[in-house]
Amino acid sequence: MVRNFKSLKKKYDEIVIPKELDTVVQEALKKRRIKQLTAKWSAGVAAAALLFTTSVNVSPAMAQALSEVPIVGEVVKVITVKQFEEEDDLLSADIKVPAVTGLENKNLEDSLNEDYLEEGKTLYKEFEAIMELVNEGESDHYAISSDFEVKTDNEQILVLERYVSRIAGSSSTSLQYDTIDKKNEILLSLPMLFKDDSYIQVISENIKHQMLEQMKSDTDKVYWVEDAGLDNFDDFFKAIKAEQQFYINNNGKLVISFDEYEVAPGYMGTVEFIIPTEVLREVLVSNEYIH
Amino acid sequence: MGLLKKSKTEKELTKFILENKESLYRIAYSYVKNQEDALDIVQESIHKALIHINTLENQISLKSWFYKIIVNTSLDYLRKYKRLSVVDATVMEALANGSEDEYHDLDLQAAIDHLPDKYKTIILLRYFEDMKIEEIAKIVDENVNTIKTRLYRALKLLKVELDEDLTIEEDKHGKKF
Numbered sequence: 001m002v003r004n005f006k007s008l009k010k011k012y013d014e015i016v017i018p019k020e021l022d023t024v025v026q027e028a029l030k031k032r033r034i035k036q037l038t039a040k041w042s043a044g045v046a047a048a049a050l051l052f053t054t055s056v057n058v059s060p061a062m063a064q065a066l067s068e069v070p071i072v073g074e075v076v077k078v079i080t081v082k083q084f085e086e087e088d089d090l091l092s093a094d095i096k097v098p099a100v101t102g103l104e105n106k107n108l109e110d111s112l113n114e115d116y117l118e119e120g121k122t123l124y125k126e127f128e129a130i131m132e133l134v135n136e137g138e139s140d141h142y143a144i145s146s147d148f149e150v151k152t153d154n155e156q157i158l159v160l161e162r163y164v165s166r167i168a169g170s171s172s173t174s175l176q177y178d179t180i181d182k183k184n185e186i187l188l189s190l191p192m193l194f195k196d197d198s199y200i201q202v203i204s205e206n207i208k209h210q211m212l213e214q215m216k217s218d219t220d221k222v223y224w225v226e227d228a229g230l231d232n233f234d235d236f237f238k239a240i241k242a243e244q245q246f247y248i249n250n251n252g253k254l255v256i257s258f259d260e261y262e263v264a265p266g267y268m269g270t271v272e273f274i275i276p277t278e279v280l281r282e283v284l285v286s287n288e289y290i291h
Numbered sequence: 292m293g294l295l296k297k298s299k300t301e302k303e304l305t306k307f308i309l310e311n312k313e314s315l316y317r318i319a320y321s322y323v324k325n326q327e328d329a330l331d332i333v334q335e336s337i338h339k340a341l342i343h344i345n346t347l348e349n350q351i352s353l354k355s356w357f358y359k360i361i362v363n364t365s366l367d368y369l370r371k372y373k374r375l376s377v378v379d380a381t382v383m384e385a386l387a388n389g390s391e392d393e394y395h396d397l398d399l400q401a402a403i404d405h406l407p408d409k410y411k412t413i414i415l416l417r418y419f420e421d422m423k424i425e426e427i428a429k430i431v432d433e434n435v436n437t438i439k440t441r442l443y444r445a446l447k448l449l450k451v452e453l454d455e456d457l458t459i460e461e462d463k464h465g466k467k468f
Contacts, residue, residue: 005418008399012419015317024330025312028337029305141345222309267305 023230026222029265030235090134092143093127095120098160105185112178112187116162120146123164130168143167151177152250157289158182159247163270174259175270177247181289190246193254193290197242199283203256204239207273211237211263223264223271237263252291253277300353301344307353308337314420315361321415322365324404332368336361355429358422362412362430369408402449410445413438 097120103109130142145165152159158180165173179188211223226236245257257272264271319332339360347356416422428435
């Protein structure tokens with residue numbers, strides 16, 4: 001007697017997949033926690049931070065960088081003033097601090113560079129605090145790295161992208177952009193490009209549309225957007241923030257950027273959308289930067 | 292240096308989960324037999340996998356590792372909520388010796404459902420998920436011979452005979468025509 005396994009296998013394959021499965025999986029992937037490490041502050045940390053500051057100021061590498069290494073452009077440059085590296089089996093830090101040079105508007109130059117240095121120090125402090133936890137055996141792996149890249153450099157605009165990546169069990173990456181008008185020597189913000197607040201909705205609608213289009217043409221892509229078949233999902237992308245991260249690319253197009261997990265599952269990484277200029281025509285102050 | 296590799300593993304894991312979510316759901320469902328609990332198990336397994344991703348080593352494949360999590364989570368679930376219907380040897384014997392003429396799929400399904408977990412898992416993975424004996428051995432943490440023995444025993448309990456469509460091991464000479 002041969003019992004019919006085949007039809008059982010068929011029955012198994014026909015187990016009804018509830019429509020909630022997609023949402024459950026997406027929620028589970030989203031709500032996964034980056035292991036939260038509570039940093040403990042101590043005298044040792046303060047001393048280390050002081051050391052860091054000092055080494056930035058006197059580092060021969062920095063002096064050399066300042067004197068001779070033009071990385072981009074002809075007048076306005078971005079250089080590495082400090083690279084801090086540390087690595088052992090459990091811990092790794094690689095923090096690069098950029099500096100903008102060659103701006104006549106020294107107020108702008110100084111304030112940007114102070115911000116960059118301050119951020120580098122903060123990351124280093126964060127690393128120091130976690131290093132203590134790891135050494136006390138309260139935590140296992142931790143890696144932090146920060147770097148920067150010149151995204152756009154033309155006659156008018158310089159865009160500096162900075163990213164910070166943290167890995168503790170799982171990873172997260174965040175991006176920041178500074179878009180500098182080299183002619184007028186000002187730092188551009190998203191709201192100042194537009195006549196009024198209506199840009200938020202115009203851009204958000206366009207992004208939602210692009211998300212749905214991308215998901216349609218590539219099933220590997222997932223965005224947390226409504227009407228994409230995710231039911232009862234409580235954290236859909238609704239609208240960009242007024243000061244959403246953005247930059248202007250070499251073609252004069254506006255690019256909106258999102259951090260990991262901001263609008264999509266972690267495997268999608270950081271995502272960005274180029275907004276077609278036609279869509280923005282009504283709301284732009286002028287076509288000076290975006291065209 | 293292994294640190295930066297981890298984010299790559301996480302991307303692979305997410306991709307695996309998205310590609311195999313239906314299969315993961317079916318496995319969970321096969322144990323608990325209801326939608327709500329099966330969804331809970333899928334969710335909990337994903338959480339566990341993401342939290343323990345750094346325990347994933349090279350010697351075990353991502354697939355075996357995740358299936359191990361889903362099988363164990365399902366079994367834990369059954370234990371926790373005491374929905375496990377205990378079948379003793381007598382019942383098993385009765386099932387195995389039932390009237391042969393009246394057998395049909397439903398009986399076999401019921402018999403599988405009533406198999407002790409250690410047999411059920413193996414039947415499920417081998418014949419419904421088409422996994423290799425070696426893979427199953429890794430998932431349930433037993434050696435290959437133990438799995439083979441259990442598989443024979445399970446088939447015997449179910450009174451299933453082996454034929455061309457049903458082999459203990461994969462055909463080593465490739466596909467039959």
